[in-house]
Amino acid sequence: ATGMPLMGHSDDFAAAFADSEIDLGDVFYCAESVLLPEFRGRGIGHAFFEAREAHARELGFGKVAFCAVVRGEHPMEPKGYRPLDPFWRGRGYVPLEGVIAQFRWRDLGEDAESSKALQFWLREL
Template identity: 65%
Template sequence: MTVTTRVLTGEALGAALEDVARLRIRVFHDFPYLYDGDQDYEQDYLRAYQSPGAVVVAAMDGARVVGAATGAPMVDHAADFAAAFEDRPEPLDQIFYCAESVLLREYRGQGIGHAFFDAREAHARALGLTFSAFCSVIRPADHPARPADYRPLDDFWRKRGYAPLPGVIARFSWKDLGEAAETEKPLQFWMRPL
């Protein structure tokens, strides 16, 4: 499989959001997100990427989008995430938020995750921002849906220079698989200087 990545902004970004929504629903279905998503929710959520500083990095197998990573300046993103930084010294207008990285399972382990971060960090630097941050859902180690072969991505993130920010926890709600209603989930923020 030969996969290439493309950095999309402006109109090209807008045209890719349907693919991003499809991938979010499919990839976040798995542990640890267990996301029971739908297209209507996705369309509303992805409106945050209409800002001029937003970026989508698309992983392409020919003409097919098989993965995507999104990002935008923190000040342009959901207030729910920005609120987690209230007690931090870094100004929000200097933080780039690396949102989702979603990649179909059969394309993993080929360096695409690094390409996603490289492109988003380069985009953030071009915007003049000095920090890059993302968050990941916190699930208990004994969660009943955790697969026996599950490996957290902590080592990958640390090798890229990210570290968890103590006490910087966002709260976001979505409906888990098999649940009747949305419940709030804690998400740990990680950050690095650019």
């Protein structure tokens, strides 16, 4: 799990917040979190978030955000997949309406890069 001040991240992320009233200087960005399937359901995901949120508080941030790829059913979706929305909501995060970044990358099974939408979620500390 990684994290950093949102202001230190890509300009594309800042552009997603252009129409919001959120002060990006007050937002700590929780970047990637990767947890192998055999370690899920043991509280490790909560520990990832708790550690990053505590670090954000120590640095003086009042908000924590992350973004998640917006996609419906995906052909590579593993058997038994469960969306993480209930986990995030249970931690106090809410999706920010209209705060969506666009990034391009080549996904598995794609011949070329394509644009992907990333929805931002936010929690007040």
